[in-house]
Amino acid sequence: MFSDAPGAGGAPSAAPAAGRPGAVGGGAASVPRARPAPRPRPGGVPAGHLGAGRWGKIAQRIVPDDLQPDVLRLELTELGDAFRAYQRRPEPDLAVLADLHDRKARAFALWADVTEDASLREEAVRAEAAARTTREMNANRLGIEVDGGGPVVQRLLTRGQGAHARGVLEYVRVHAPLPGAEARLAVLMLSLRAARAGTGNVTGQDLSGWLQGDAERVLQDLVDVGWLCLPEGVDAADALDSRPEEPTQVTVPSLLPAGPRPLPFGKVTRARLSGWAQKVVGDRKLRKKKAGAATRLLAVYTAAHSRPDGRLGERVEGAEGAEGDGVGLDAVASFCGLRPEDVTEHAELLVAAGWLTEADAAGGRLRGRLGERILPLSGLV
Template identity: 50%
Template sequence: MRDELIELGDLFRAYQQRTEPDLALLADLHERKARAFTTWADVSGIMSLRLEARRAEQAATAARFQHQQRTGGIADSDGPAVSRLLTAPTQGDHARSVLAYVADHSPLPGPEARLLVLMLTLRTAHTGTGNLVGQDLTALGLTDPEDLVEKLTGCGWLTLPGTAGDLLASRPENPTPITVPSLVPHEDKAGPFTFGKKMRPKLSGWAQKIVSDKKLRKAKATAGTRLLALTLATQTDASGRLGPGGQGIALNTLAAWVPVDSGELRHLVDQLTAADWLTDAAVTDDQLTGQLTERVLPLTCPLRA
């Protein structure tokens, strides 16, 4: 074990000396680090080592995702788009449970804060900790991500080792560790979510792909539009129809998850329709009907989970 850790240290130092990043290699290094720290934690029983292993797993996922973005392996490619649909009923249930939790516990008002809090909650849901890079924030369509992060740290909802500017400048080869204190588990209190540690990165990765979907980027969608897109994606059946039985979703239901007034909500729906992200959409009698355009990949597709 000692030899493995020494070798890993040497490999990470060598990586830092590279003139060009190799995110696939970096993801492999983080995965190897996660395995080593998990083994060390199993032998020693030290909880901090297990948390470090989880951070390494999250860093590997982030690096792998960034690698695919840069190489065109996901939504930037000409092939099928990222799945808008969750492929199992329990996945949808878990995604909606996070939406409901954030609706009740978001520390700041407005759709931009709601989207950022939602994405950070998904990233840290199991341990209260996770890793983040600047592009994770700039992909959300936020008006001023640095100011919003400062407000979240200022109210104590989020803690960082440095400044909001440092977080925005961080890259996949050196992600920023983040902590959401309210989600850190306590021995005498169960966490707010019931899904397991393997489900969390699947939900988080799927949500990140939804909000950074190629069509939304092309349309320069706002954070509110992206939040609505993600919300609708959790409310679809296997055929892509919205709402229970494909009958649509009441606007007042959506307003609980997307904190804008009804007029703005209709405008966001129009933006999704104009971007060809939502098809056959209409708002009548306070009911949203329509379906998501379907170019579906499984949630569990390798390197896309």
């Protein structure tokens, strides 16, 4: 029984002969050769083995198994695993990603110190920048300062949509066919309705809300100059009578998709921008103050060109209080259909309505800050 067991019916197998690796005596299984250590990658660090057939790898680099100190080797290995796990997450978490970039920056800086490898130092610097950018993106999304202070604000626009909003405003500033503020306001709102296909629906309530008593005149002026087309048999008065269940379809020939689209964004962004602009021009306190078209255009412009904290304009490094430098007065005036010297008067109306907490037009730039209730409408410059 069990006659094929080792040693059964005879002497045990002989041990391998000395000096002959892999040689065996009769009946013994052959011993596989040891695999050579992997070669270093060209221009990279030596490859390293972490046991159990697993390799430590991060940022396209192999972590050497003899890297010292051990705590650095383990941190680099765990970081590589953590980044790969993050990529498999069903939803992004920018706070988690920023922390990973911070850890990577510290680990690569230490790795560079240990190995005197300049490329590792460069990778550490890039990781620091990535952490900072990711943290700013997360703060903008949540509506808080980068240092985490301040209340969380529910934003209507994302940062990308805010950039599209400023693109629409610039398009209106340059291409509005008539100089008056009322016409420019109508061009803005109708452009947002027709941005995708060159056509859009409007009701009499829309037009009256935007333009009050000037609606019929302004609409007819836009038709007369060829910027706007109404359906056959429909005039401006008919459009003002249209109801939500039977809106009037208007056409903006310059936005028809016959050539390159001047307002290149999708239907979700179009709807979001249109709703955003409607909230601005229909603001309750602006209506209560009987703000005219120029003042409401200024409200749109200041909202679109504000930072997450409400300050107008981009952050300027070294600016006192990090207030930034506002927005150019000439561009503001051109968009609103005003003379530059008249912008201050309308900015003061916005302050009175609580839209801005302060306003200053010195030095050819409009500076100010959105009121707290307006922060959800910020364009997140």
